[in-house]
Amino acid sequence: MKRKSFLLVSFVLFSLLISAQKPTADPIEKKINILINKMTLDEKVGQMFQIDPSAFFKSSSDVDEWIRKGKIGSVLNVIGAEKVNALQRIAVKESRLGIPLIVGRDVIHGYRTIMPIPLAMSSSWNPEMVAMAMHVSGKEASSDGIRWTFAPMIDISRDPRWGRVAEGPGEDPYLASAMAKAMVEGLQGEDLAASGSIAACAKHFVGYGAAEGGRDYNTSLIPETELRNIYLPSFKAAKDAGVATYMSSFNDINGIPASGNRHTLHDILRNEWGFNGFVVSDWGSIAEMINHGFCATSKDAAEKGINAGVDMEMSSSSYIENIKTLLDEKKISIQQINESVANILRIKFKLGLFDHPYTSVSTEKVLLTDDNLKIAKEMAIESAVLLKNDKQTLPLSKSLKIAVIGPLADAPHDQMGTWVFDGKKADSKTVLPAIIEKLGATQVVYAKGLSISRDKSVSGFVEAIEAARNADVCVLVVGEESILSGEAHSLAELHLQGKQNELIEAVAAVGKPVVMVVMAGRPLAIGNLIPKVDAILYAWHNGTMGGPAIADLLFGDAIPSGKLPITFPKGEGQIPIYYNHKSTGRPADIKNWTPLDKIPVEAVQHSLGNTSHYLDYGFEPLFPFGYGLSYTTFAYSNLKVSKNVIPMNGLVEVSVDITNTGKYEADEVAQLYIHDRFGSITRPVKELKGFKRVSLKPGETKSVSFTLTKTELAFWNNESKFQAESGDFDVWIGSNSVEGLKGSFAIK
Numbered sequence: 245m246k247r248k249s250f251l252l253v254s255f256v257l258f259s260l261l262i263s264a265q266k267p268t269a270d271p272i273e274k275k276i277n278i279l280i281n282k283m284t285l286d287e288k289v290g291q292m293f294q295i296d297p298s299a300f301f302k303s304s305s306d307v308d309e310w311i312r313k314g315k316i317g318s319v320l321n322v323i324g325a326e327k328v329n330a331l332q333r334i335a336v337k338e339s340r341l342g343i344p345l346i347v348g349r350d351v352i353h354g355y356r357t358i359m360p361i362p363l364a365m366s367s368s369w370n371p372e373m374v375a376m377a378m379h380v381s382g383k384e385a386s387s388d389g390i391r392w393t394f395a396p397m398i399d400i401s402r403d404p405r406w407g408r409v410a411e412g413p414g415e416d417p418y419l420a421s422a423m424a425k426a427m428v429e430g431l432q433g434e435d436l437a438a439s440g441s442i443a444a445c446a447k448h449f450v451g452y453g454a455a456e457g458g459r460d461y462n463t464s465l466i467p468e469t470e471l472r473n474i475y476l477p478s479f480k481a482a483k484d485a486g487v488a489t490y491m492s493s494f495n496d497i498n499g500i501p502a503s504g505n506r507h508t509l510h511d512i513l514r515n516e517w518g519f520n521g522f523v524v525s526d527w528g529s530i531a532e533m534i535n536h537g538f539c540a541t542s543k544d545a546a547e548k549g550i551n552a553g554v555d556m557e558m559s560s561s562s563y564i565e566n567i568k569t570l571l572d573e574k575k576i577s578i579q580q581i582n583e584s585v586a587n588i589l590r591i592k593f594k595l596g597l598f599d600h601p602y603t604s605v606s607t608e609k610v611l612l613t614d615d616n617l618k619i620a621k622e623m624a625i626e627s628a629v630l631l632k633n634d635k636q637t638l639p640l641s642k643s644l645k646i647a648v649i650g651p652l653a654d655a656p657h658d659q660m661g662t663w664v665f666d667g668k669k670a671d672s673k674t675v676l677p678a679i680i681e682k683l684g685a686t687q688v689v690y691a692k693g694l695s696i697s698r699d700k701s702v703s704g705f706v707e708a709i710e711a712a713r714n715a716d717v718c719v720l721v722v723g724e725e726s727i728l729s730g731e732a733h734s735l736a737e738l739h740l741q742g743k744q745n746e747l748i749e750a751v752a753a754v755g756k757p758v759v760m761v762v763m764a765g766r767p768l769a770i771g772n773l774i775p776k777v778d779a780i781l782y783a784w785h786n787g788t789m790g791g792p793a794i795a796d797l798l799f800g801d802a803i804p805s806g807k808l809p810i811t812f813p814k815g816e817g818q819i820p821i822y823y824n825h826k827s828t829g830r831p832a833d834i835k836n837w838t839p840l841d842k843i844p845v846e847a848v849q850h851s852l853g854n855t856s857h858y859l860d861y862g863f864e865p866l867f868p869f870g871y872g873l874s875y876t877t878f879a880y881s882n883l884k885v886s887k888n889v890i891p892m893n894g895l896v897e898v899s900v901d902i903t904n905t906g907k908y909e910a911d912e913v914a915q916l917y918i919h920d921r922f923g924s925i926t927r928p929v930k931e932l933k934g935f936k937r938v939s940l941k942p943g944e945t946k947s948v949s950f951t952l953t954k955t956e957l958a959f960w961n962n963e964s965k966f967q968a969e970s971g972d973f974d975v976w977i978g979s980n981s982v983e984g985l986k987g988s989f990a991i992k
């Protein structure tokens with residue numbers, strides 16, 4: 245009898261244990277449950293550990309042994325299908341349970357075919373194009389065994405001093421959300437297991453771009469309403485696009501490091517949004533909670549990371565060193581560990597790694613194909629922003645003699661931009677050869693003028709001035725080296741480095757028309773140069789095909805259509821400056837302020853009409869968000885608002901006619917902005933709520949319309965509710981954030 249009751253009790257206990265693993269019909273969930281029930285604690289902890297073998301081990305045989313013992317779940321920065329397959333074979337064939345590795349790499353804007361930096365891609369305002377560019381990147385990376393990339397970086401930033409602004413989508417939540425969706429879908433495709441698809445990683449979650457002073461890794465102080473209305477929307481868009489993973493960021497948010505922040509990682513990401521992929525820390529960001537002064541020991545860091553909801557620790561060993569002790573001390577539970585392991589296994593199953601763990605080492609050309617390069621060139625063309633074009637200097641005639649001058653005119657490495665690991669400068673096609681190819685060598689004279697952007701020597705000026713004298717037009721390619729933006733590279737000053745300003749002045753003094761092309765990873769303070777040049781094309785660091793793209797644009801084989809995704813300040817002193825600012829109690833009044841030099845001597849104490857702006861810089865930026873010119877011109881007319889008053893559940897159509905009033909067929913990105921005049925919290929003076937690209941032949945008119953519902957009009961208020969409020973709204977449709985036809989409507 246005893247034996248029977250023992251068997252009965254053990255059966256009941258076993259089925260309870262199984263049932264604790266969430267009964268499910270989903271085949272992947274079933275496999276996860278079965279696998280987790282087989283795993284030892286060491287094997288579970290192993291799945292939560294990611295390393296770069298070259299950074300963690302002295303000898304490669306160590307990594308083999310750790311994988312063989314199931315002590316590593318993921319590696320990063322292992323390159324080449326052969327090397328990846330070798331490690332994968334150990335995991336699949338020699339470890340006890342054969343769980344495959346997930347291999348990660350930073351493929352931020354290209355693998356071998358380098359696309360423009362993400363801030364440049366955002367300037368295209370063309371999500372379809374961006375998705376294509378990111379799909380090329382994923383396809384190339386997966387051919388080398390990489391099945392997970394730490395992209396897209398979708399941190400909002402309003403501070404170009406921050407070096408990582410280059411990697412992000414700019415300052416606006418709506419545009420950033422469109423880019424997040426496009427990048428996730430481009431990388432992950434329809435099916436994560438399909439060849440060419442790789443898992444994306446929404447990073448850096450969250451508020452990293454709000455680093456105080458634009459100093460990388462610095463503290464972020466973000467009120468909940470700002471967090472919800474500005475910094476979280478792009479990450480929510482990534483979730484809605486099905487992003488497989490998130491990365492917790494280095495910064496602390498209001499005193500709690502993002503990698504130990506249960507509010508963002510658990511309450512919002514898991515409970516509110518229902519995310520069921522996995523969260524990886526940033527490099528060492530779990531252990532860095534000790535440096536933050538948030539954790540006293542490595543064990544404390546592991547406890548806080550796990551209790552917040554970071555599933556996998558990248559490149560630090562707090563988890564593997566402390567999880568067992570934390571379980572014994574009941575500081576964490578085995579359910580939490582099982583949850584994290586399930587999240588990781590879920591993505592491995594969805595990637596098809598259990599069925600197809602190896603990368604076929606095919607000789608088929610996947611890298612740098614003509615199609616890939618074509619997409620890279622088109623992406624670079626659409627990323628360029630025309631900021632000035634006096635006297636229709638551009639496009640240039642192909643019969644002219646051109647002086648190509650500047651440290652970035654033939655800079656194959658720097659042209660690719662920041663966060664390039666696998667792109668090769670030998671593949672870069674730069675501006676100088678591209679112009680020579682288009683015009684012929686006899687029509688081009690070249691003088692570098694400066695060796696690099698930081699060159700302080702003027703010894704090259706004579707040659708540059710001579711080149712200018714012998715040409716009809718000067719194309720000056722300036723900006724910053726790629727290493728001057730990106731991680732850990734913040735700048736206090738945004739002027740052009742080295743003697744570039746002096747070079748431009750010296751060339752301009754020759755008196756020929758000057759076209760300035762800027763290659764940079766951030767908005768630069770170029771206001772002093774605007775009067776000295778006739779045209780400005782902001783090309784950003786624009787990737788492998790940047791040169792041919794610029795040549796096509798300069799000579800009219802392509803027409804600029806880019807729009808700024810971030811406000812350009814007149815100088816550092818104006819930062820932060822962004823278009824969707826609050827009104828304040830004394831909004832700036834363009835008709836009634838007194839600039840510094842106009843203040844009367846011995847003026848009596850009086851505001852002189854000045855309000856929330858600077859006496860020297862005023863309140864307008866150098867170039868506003870959404871700004872970008874074309875070689876043609878567009879006229880907006882006939883704004884229509886379908887209803888003056890709508891109910892809360894209603895909708896309003898806003899439309900406008902756009903006419904190409906110039907002589908070139910071109911694209912225009914029409915932008916829709918709203919202003920919620922009064923709210924339960926103060927509301928931005930403008931918010932982007934729609935944009936559409938329209939192609940127009942000379943003389944052609946098309947109508948563009950947008951629909952607004954309570955969804956677009958909603959915001960997170962002080963009662964922690966995301967909702968629209970009744971009241972009056974202004975609405976604009978225009979070419980940028982400061983111009984446009986205005987209408988209004990109300991929600992009653």
Ligand code: GLC
Nearest residue numbers: 320350394447448526527731
């Ligand atoms: C870096 C970056 C992160 C990157 C990771 C792996 O420090 O912050 O964006 O994905 O480490 O290279």
